[in-house]
Amino acid sequence: MLRALVVFALVAAACSSSPPPSATPTSVPLGVATSRPTSTATPTVAATPPPTASPSPSASALPPVEKCSSPPPPVGTAIPPPILQIAPIAPISGRVLLAGAAVAGAKVDVFQGGYQGGRTSLYGPVASATTDDTGAYSINVALGAYRLFAAVTTPGSSSLAGYAWYGGAITFGTSPDVTVASTGTQGIDIRLLPVRAISGTVSSARGSPAGITVIAFCGGTRPELDISASTTDSSGKYRLSVIPGTYRIRIQPSARMGLLGRWYGDVAQWQQARNVVVEDRDLTIDVTLPAGNFLAGTVRAADGSLLTGGAFVYLKVVAASFSCDDGSFACSTQVDNTGTFLLTVPSGSYQLEIQPGAASTVRARYPESGSLDVSGDRILDIRLASVPRPP
Secondary structure (H helix, E strand, O other), X not given: OHHHHHHHHHHXXXXXXXXXXXXOOEEEEOOOOOOOOOOOEOOOOOXXXXXXXXXXXXXXXXXXXXXXXXXXXXXOOOOOOOOOOOOOEEEEEEEEEEOOEEXXXXXXXXXXXXXXXXXXXXXXOOEEEEXXXXXXXXXXXXOEEEEEEEEEEOOOOOOXXXXXXXXXXXXXHHOOOEEEOOOOEOOOOEEEEEOEEEEEEEEEOOOOOOOOEEEEEEOOOOOOEEEEEEEOOOOOEEEEEEOXXXXXXXXXXXHHHOEOOEEOOOEOOHHHOOOEEEOOOOEEOOEEEOEOEEEEEEEEOOOOOEOOOOOEEEEEEEOOOOOXXXXXXXXXXXXXXXXXXXXXXXXXXXXXXXEOOOOOOOOEEEOOOOOEEEOOOXXXXXXXXXXXOOO
């Protein structure tokens, strides 16, 4: 009866962890403004036809490595109040270019600057405009310090063809301020970084479940900045939108899929991950994830009552070549309202520590001595002799 109960719970949880079969791959490139503007000035440039095709940059034009780092503002950083978009007003103007060619139909967003930011702005755009046939834009704003972001989509689709913050940056925090004085500020040209695609299929011995997260981390040394993320569809397909550069790719399933996370190159840790160099063309990368073992079961107090809701299960690896630090599998989980827990782990030897409640200082070990050997799916019925029935 217990095994049937737990198996039913696992199946139900696994089914609820994936999007519906009609889900399609999604890709979220870094830096694209999604928040609503706090106030929008009327642009002086009307919408125009889509951009014309431009030649691709060479590998020598790849953005430098420092563009991949954007630490958050230090604690205590002063954030200025929003600039009220009232008189006096002056224009910011310039052009949007891609590979040296003018880009018509690009959207330019103006964000308040004047502070040390991180990946994105703390405020929504204060004004926006669309470039004309010559790639020119002009936006009226109140006097102050601003940062500009521009993006253009591929004709006939919603896919990005290029984007950048002013100064060739890929984050708000690395873009320079543009100061608008009473006479206005001209010549603020934004050179877009061309967008390429990394796409493929994620498969495994357990099939190709939807909802696996695929992330492109910018930088060939330490993956500090996740520049694009995608979720696999019902066929296991994903698509990442990236700019030319060097990346390391992380493939992360949920614990309920019974799969182990990996970096591209079939390794558990980023230090051994294979670099993916994106230059002037799209790339196809197919990945096979290794299957893990379901480690699941119920946790009971000394009187046999189920510990539900507030109990936590922590995993400790015993004498193995891997650790919980590599991120390929979760090392803790919360017991649900049915008293059931679920982890996905590699084959190995483990000990469990159970915390009966969120506020409890007790860590009961299971098994009390020795270790728990896992080489296939295991379902446990754990009774903690030292833990009384919760109130």
